[in-house]
Amino acid sequence: MSASDADLLPRCRRGDETAWRELVAHHTRKVFALAYRFTGRVDEAEDLTQEVFVKVYQTLDRYREADGSFVGWLMTVARNRAIDHYRRHREERRRRSEDPQLLEAMPARGEHPIARLEREQRAQLVHRGLRALPSELRLPLILCDLEGRPYEEIASTLGIPLGTVKSRLNRARLELAKRLRRRKAELEGEA
């Protein structure tokens, strides 16, 4: 636990609003980044970030220092909340368009404009495909490839066997790979 968290937590538990605001400000970036990876939209990620901090505030007394770092606990709460949020809103999400800010946020690599365009198209295709996957395929993919969680943790978070995590991951990646290949074939046909 960082020194500031150790200092802020007891004050938050005593109802110190300034300490709470400071704690939230300290961790908003990480929670928002996780929320954005799950939702793929800034507006949804913003709502989810608020939901996470509401949940954390209400369950702050359940956190014990002996269980590990506060950041670890906070991110577990955030991840579980993100999964709930995803399952709740998956129908409306499928009908929404992707976030235009996703492409704007892609880092420039000093590459040729055509190479950049190709990379943007690939990113768009992959993220559109990701949004179209059913939740049982999408969640393991987000947890593994976007969140970098180990297989065992994914199995425990989603409540499915380890073998199922692997096969769903393979299935999800294959779906996206097939989309990518089809698109490439189309582009080659047009050229």
Added chain:
Amino acid sequence: MDCRHALPLLSDHLERGLHPIARAELEAHLTSCANCRALREAIAEVVEELRAFPVLEPPAGLAERAAAAALASGTSLPRVVIVRPAIPSWVQAAAAGFALIALGAGLLLVGPEAPSRTATRLVVHTVSAGTYLIERRDRLVEEVRVLGLSVGTAVESGLDRLEDRVQDYRRLLDRQRGGDGDRDGRRGGTQRLLPDRLAAAFRTDPASSS
């Protein structure tokens, strides 16, 4: 190895999680199968893309808003209103269809010769109902597609687990066969290690053969 067996291994191959024997078999297949090779390359691209997911800065004022929302929530959970249709989709679509027919009949009665406010309203409602029906149809098509993917996933997971067990069992038998062969200096150890019922199935009954 054929494509059917190769495809489920591509992801593990990317993460170097395959047993050396399986990896060698898969790599031999990849050298001869252009389709699987292209998919393996595409999987690598997909994973690279996902892992490079951009990190956005939170919008200005989000920390303050989030802190304030939590403080305002007090100790009780916020009520999340989830709007779900209480009636199944197909019933809604059918109801919309009947409404459309009823409105059409109404239009016939009023007739285009005597346009009135009622007739205009009926036309507007008819157009709305038609649009609604088209949207319902699109959603149903999408739901069927997703259902297909989900069922496929469930079946594939089951098959994967079954195949894993068969392979584990086969590996165990091979290992034990190798161990027995070394110890006894002769073949035939496997049959003794088979469960009794399985071994009995392989045994020739002298009474029936005579």
